[in-house]
Amino acid sequence: MTDDGDVFGPGWARGGSSAGESLLEVQAAVEETRTVLDDATTRLERTRFALAAARERSREVGAEVDAALEALHESDARMAAVAERLGTLGAAVRTASAEADRTERAIGDARAAVDADREELEALSARLADAEAEPEDAEEPSTEERDRLELAASRARTSETELRLALRTREERARALKGRADSLEGAARNEIAARERLRERRERRQREAGVAAAVRAAAEYATTRVAAALVRATALRDAAEARRLERDRAAAALREELTRVQDELRDLTDAAHRDEMARARQLARIEQLQARAVEELGIDPDVLVEEFGPHQPVPHVPGPDDEPGEAPEPVPYVREDQEKRLRRAERALSALGRVNPLALEEYAALEERHTFLTTQLEDLKRSKRDLLDIVKEVDERVEEVFREAFHDTKEQFERVFERLFPGGEGRLVLTDPDDMLTTGIEVEARPPGKKVKRLSLLSGGERSLVAVALLVAIFKARPSPFYIMDEVEAALDDTNLGRLITLFEELRDSSQLIVITHQKRTMEVADALYGVSMRGDGVTTVVSQRIRDVAATA
16 A cells, blocks of 8 residues: 555555545546547548548549540541541542543443454455355456455454453453442541541540549549648647656656565565475475384484484494494584585495395396307307308309300300301400409400491391390300290391301201291291281181191102
8 A cells, every 4th residue: 555545456456545646547547548649640540541542543533634635635636647548548539430430431442442343354254255155267356355355354353352452451450440449438438437436535535534623623622621630630649649748757657666666565475485485395394304203213203302312412433444442432413514424424325336136146147148149159150151161162163154154155156156247256255354253244246347346336137146146156055945036037138047047957956946037938947837817806816837747748
């Protein structure tokens, strides 16, 4: 409770009856002032926003008015250009109409001339027919008369041709002028329609300009009203801000006083709480010690204090360094000395460790397991040595077998390559001769007439033949009961195919060959043929024929 009559409690406060304003009233006044100031600030912000929107709208309306005026001027310019173009098109239409009239009159004159020439031609033709129909004994016309008539007929035909050409020319010109006149009339109609649309657009722009002017006037009026409201709102805000500052200063002073009093109250409360906690801990420790004395020693706490309390002298406990027979007198109880003695005893007890009654049994079990593991380790070492010896023997055997097989295959490959490529050279080379277990094998082939040895530089047929030579060399070095080959001669020409068939016949003496082929020459040396054909219903049928039996029967 303060001198002014204000009462404070945890989470609540109540004003007193002093003549001055209480803290609650001041806080209420401050909150009310803040509310009024927030409302005024909100109205001011709204007014500013409305003013900005009105100014933006005024600028937009002004821009629209300017754009409308500019578009109106452009429309006037386009209408003037349209009027000028209409005049030009009208003159062109009139010129085309006059030209069409002149062309029609020329066409009429040409047709009349053509008709006259046709009549003259018909008369001449009639005269010529009459002259030809006269009997032979009649008096023949003179040569000059005949030449004259022929010349006249030729001139008439030439004139008729020229008149026909002139007539067609005039007709083409008339059609072209008519089409041009139609296009000019269509363009004139389009220009008239465009002019009408421009006039309507101009009227619409004028109406829009009127509306824009009205909007601009309304915006200016709204701007004036908003400016006046802004001035009033600014004055109200300044007054409210001054009142708020005054009340804030008073509230700050009261808040500082309240904070100081609350800090003092909190310090007193904390001190009382600490004292209560310490007293409770001491009581709990005393109870714990009493219970421990009863449980561990079986002595009542009062008796224990009476017999072993600090008022009793402490007897000397002999240590390992004391000589036997010595018995020093008891010493008075000193708490610090006895605490040091307790810590030394606890360290000695910790160094001694816990007593394990099963240590002998554990030692015997560990010794037995150690002996067992040692025996197993020796067995593993012996097994490892035996396995390494076996691996060494296997490696030596594999190396020996591989070396023999490689040398045999190398010799056979050189022989087979010389037979398939007469005059050529081929051989097998080890990439790492010192390590036969990890070495690779390279195939070198040089066909006759070439210097290259790499397989990638050979043709497709040559690579196929080299691969066949390698297979045949392996077959000859290490024969097998039968071999299966799938179209190995597909890329070979007739000469190489004949050489390969010779090798097939040699292999057939010691092994059975199963060859999948489409070559007729390969089929001719076969003992039996098996073919697969498909019938019309999609079902495949196997057809076989033994060639050797048929040949023997024949």
